[in-house]
Amino acid sequence: MKATVLDRISFEPDVERLLRTLHLDPQGEDAARVRELVGEARAVARPKAMYREAYVEARGDDFVVLDGIRLTSRVLSVNLAQAHRAFAWVATCGRELEAWSQGLGDMLERYWAGAIMEAALRAAGRALEAELEARFGLRRSATMNPGSLEDWPLSEQRQLFALLGNPGEAIGVELSDSFLMTPVKSTSGLRFPTETSFENCQLCPRPECPGRRSPYDPGLYERRYRRAPRP
Template sequence: MEVLNNIPIKLDLEAVLKRMRLRNRRENIVGNVREMLELARPVAKPKAIYEVAYIENKNGDSLEIGGVKFTSRVLRVNLDKVERVFPFIVTCGRELDEVNIPPDDFIKGYYFDQIKETAVVLARQQVEKYLKKRYALGQLSRMAPGAAMKIDWPITQQMELFSVFGGREKVEELIGVRLTDTFLMVPIKSVSGILFPTEVSFESCQMCPRENCIGRRVEYDPELEKKYQLETTK
């Protein structure tokens, strides 16, 4: 298990505006984002934790990762030929999360939220880059409990994921991420899941029908669901 608390990210205006996918970069919007960045950049300290874990006991729709049992058909199929995976948690960090934006200033609150979102995405990308280099990996894909396919890999399995790192208290102590009783992470701009090497890229968005999602990376593919059903009934 390794904690990364010095993740180099380039949290600048361009990165935030790109993340926001603005069609029209109006001066007042850019000005507000710039102002919020001045608050964010001096304190931003994203953090991550990851583990190198091995797959065991593949059985039906379940498998064990680092000795912890997970149940998800899609995860099980995706990891069918994989032996080593990288459970991870990445956060924008409490320092950024605890910056006080007046609650009645909705506009600035929104832009600050976008900055936190950008910070966690940039940090996750850096973690992937680091893992690829350190473990000589090719393409990586990732899956997260509850991110999509809610029925297949329920968010309740965040508990199992956190237990790979020694449990909720340990994760909070190491990187400041608290898992609530409803399985949400605080800071809310945190991401968790399993990174795994793949030849064919997999994105949860392929199996998520949610419309108008700003985070969508690839198109929804209803056919893919059928493929996973078929593969598991072989």
Template structure:
């Protein structure tokens, strides 16, 4: 099916526009460093993405089949059971800023790269909405929850095809390089879903509180039904 390469993805590369950096204290020790990097690297950054349309071929209790590949996942079953198409995707912030790690703090450079990744994911969703009319786009990423482990990246890469044209490679442990890269399934009309709602772990990046009733509905109730 149709494969779309966005290289590069244009993002707002500005301290006042990037969501993660908006709350940064101007008197913090890293503020001036981040500001200097952003002001001098606009031409360097090249965030990129691949999208590929995919039919939802079969949905059975606890599993979903896409392009002949069956994924065993209660989460995918719950979220995709009434859909006909989804978008497979790989999104990366790139590694262009890594050359700065000898001059600046590596942790500061990584903060900027992570910010670029967040903004790139937002712009990819905006592109899908503008071009295809999809709204409330949510995403399912291998490894974000135990129900769909990171090993499934190997199948996503096989389905999407060669990712070297956006500078991404899959490692033996099924994680990706460059580090600030994500893969997964994008689908429409699910404004309320976010992985945090189904995750019990404590995390500094938590965006939503754990929702026990939703967790039990998706995972435990399905176990009862299967029994």
């Protein structure tokens, strides 16, 4: 299956939520400037996403092969044990918004612009999730992201991008030599159907993480992912 591109994503940021996130007085001068920046951002923003359905061809203790691409991760292998397909994806705020933010001369305004870009990235993520649910009925599902766990390092971005084809050409997302994405406000992952709830956060002991979606479960790896001892 060829990759599908979503490039007509609406961006209507919740300004009041944004002001709360930035800890700004809604009646203050800074809030007024943020509202102006939101107006500028809406005029240029083109958040985007792409995804590709891929089928499991082989699996081992610590790897899965999807459409000829080997992904190395014990956790991923276990999570896909009952799945026959998965969806590689990338979502981004878009090059247009990043270029706009880089044109701002004031450092504080660039910080505020970063929050606006994150809102655009969330819009792309919501559009992607809605598309997968509507087209494939993918409701009970989970996501893993390269680099979120030591078990699936950031270097696996290369294989994920290989599954997708050419995200740079399709939606403007490029990989650096260190496997970081540009635009910076981009994210990638593998979504898969599952009857067992899973979040990367459950295996991550990092104490303070603003993006945490689930509590750390210190015993989960031993219960679910530890290899059985060889006889």
